[in-house]
Amino acid sequence: MTARNISLFVALVLALIAPFVAYPVFLMTALCFALFAGAFNLLLGYAGLMSFGHAMFFGMAAYFFGHVVKAWGLPPEVGLLAGVLGGAALGLVTGALAIRRQGIYFAMITLAFAQMIYFLCVQMPFTGGEDGLQGIPRRALLGGLLPITNDFTLYYVVLAIFLFGYGCIYRFIHSPFGQVLKAIRDNEQRAVSLGYEADRYKLLAFVLSAALSGLAGATKAMVLQFATLTDVSAGLSGEVVLMALVGGLGTLSGPIVGAYIIITMQNYLAGFGEFVLVIQGAIFVVIVMAFRKGLVGEISAWWKARKHKA
């Protein structure tokens, strides 16, 4: 049993017993954001593309879920699917345009598109405008067999969704697609000269990232039972970047760690109002200046250095 397998097993056990020690709603929110951060990190850490507008996928999926379940009265599975497909579709359209530029420009374009979506959401009737979609019902899953009004039960459903989503990320990274993507990230010209159509791969990663963000957003709407403008805001886009950064870009577990830290921090600092922004900004600055690898990344590097010395 390798160290990695042991830590995975321990993590799984912890995840299974967690609702007995902590508030299930808090845990579920953290899981949703962990998936969201993981989806974002797939794009940045493995494809080298920084999207500063990822909230548009998360938020729109939340709205889709809410609308499907509340206004159309369909079961939550359909809502989740709507979220995933909605995220993917939006990802396809925005990605196709954004991929045309690189690096900084790409980031600015995604930011601009997200702003556009935000403004549209303010105006579109189906989003409920400033009030958002409230009181989304928690209908039972599996055709009525699995009631989820109980937070406890819902936790395990959300955990399953999270594991599924992360499983997708893992499979993608370790698939041939993932390898090509890494090659493109490290040296695009070389990859292109070898015959790979870089843009296609990047777009694929973008759509997958958007779809998984959509899954996270729809799940969040299912858990917290509302979808509002905050879910599509630039603030949220910035937060998910922060989560991935804090945890460690290009690491698999980094985003999970980062999400937990940021969500916990927000809970504790809820009373301080706008000061939370100052702290978030300060964390950004400190990480960029001194801890670029993020928590998991730095620990991982330190561990490797120790092994080499020994």
Next chain:
Amino acid sequence: MVEPLLKVAGLQAWYGESHILHGVDFEIGRGELVTLLGRNGAGKTTTLRSIMGIVGKRRGSVTFEGRETVGHPSNQIARLGIAYCPEERGIFSSLSVEENLLLPPVVKPGGLSLEDIYRLFPNLEERRRSQGTKLSGGEQQMLAIGRILRTGASLLLLDEPTEGLAPVIVQRIGEIIRQLKERGFTILLVEQNFHFAATVADRHYVVEDGRVIDMVTAADVKQSLGKLQAYLGV
């Protein structure tokens, strides 16, 4: 023994992880024209860049007029009186010809005036308002040489000034370099074209694998021709 204008001792240089120069030693006296000869990749350009202070890391000693320059940033080295004409010429496309000429600041008195430079290179005067990169290869080379003459620098580092140019232009550049030498400039020349180098230089240093392995004076060139050809792989 007159103090050399430039003295390089044990110069080592790195580009990132690559260790390019392994200990270069040579010196140049005031008013001399000295060349660095060698095959591609021997470290000639890196030597010039190291003197100028624009490589990643340097160790060793490079003294100019007795002052140690290793450890100093390139803008300070330039202000001591050294000017650099890079291999790729480095003409700025967002500047006109005249702006290119006026860009390097005057660091010491005694440099050529703009009029002097235009007299030396009349075709540059004709094209003074054109965009710098719209000039032909030969004209760009003259621009690259011309703009460092105004600064008052006494040591000129010229990296492959004849590369890729037509023979008639190579001749013209040779004339100009000889004129510069007459005016008292000290010149360190990197050249692949050995025949050209032999027409202008007082001494030749041979560089191989990041080290200076031999030195031949102009007088001894004829006898050493075979040896030199072997070094250069021709």
Next chain:
Amino acid sequence: MSGFHCYDIFAIPMQAWFGQLLLGLINGAFYAMLSLGLAVIFGMLNVINFAHGAQYMMGAFAAWLLLGILDVPFWASLVLAPIIVGLFGVVLERLLLKRIYHLDHLYGFLLTFGLALVIEGLFQWKWGSSGAPYPSPIAGGWNLGFMYLPKYRGFVVVAALAICLATWFAIERTRLGAYLRAATENPTLVRAFGINVPRLITITYGVGVGLAALAGVLAAPIQQVSALMGTNLVLVVFAVVVIGGMGSIMGSIVTGFSLGLVEGLTKVCYPPGSNTVIFVVMALVLLVKPAGLFGQTK
């Protein structure tokens, strides 16, 4: 929502037309000034200054504070505020930005994003997010028949144009501007000629920030001075910058003013679209000319 009115001029009073166009021109003036600052900073530092909006806001606040605490009039603030905020920018560059130039450009984006959060968060925390008014330095206006032109707003358009053209002139026609252009292309070589490029970079950032602050001072009498006034603006300016491409100074100026006008026109013809029209234009430009209207693919 009743469709397009553009062709039915008589349904909309001329006043509304010109009123919106003036508003569009004013917005365009700010888009131009801010995208100019962003372009200049990006050219030299290769950093997208996300804090630009926050620094614009700081300029407005500086004017407001100078007036409230020290009774400094608007015209003096026009000079003082950019200097104060510009110096702050210099400190930021020396302390933080300078240390990350060797990294991937995205880190610069993240750093300035973090700085923007800190600055805006602090101002919001101290002064709240509701705005404070700033008195207009030029009262009254001219009745031109087809519209009423407030004197101050007319001044703003002219001033912004003057500032943009002065910046263009300084960059394209002066020796210092030549240093800037050359250093943008090949900083190593420019340094090897004896020019202190790191200092040039610091000055450039300071001036770019000062420009943002200047725009903020000009904006104070028009908008409410609030901690959030820069946030939404900077996001639109990003779109403007992508549309124009950052290759040319004049391009940024023209694009800024034009997009302001486009936005104004949309407000008349199709009001619900005015928020998003610039982003739609960005999407179109990306389809047709990804490098931007005046850009060169870097």
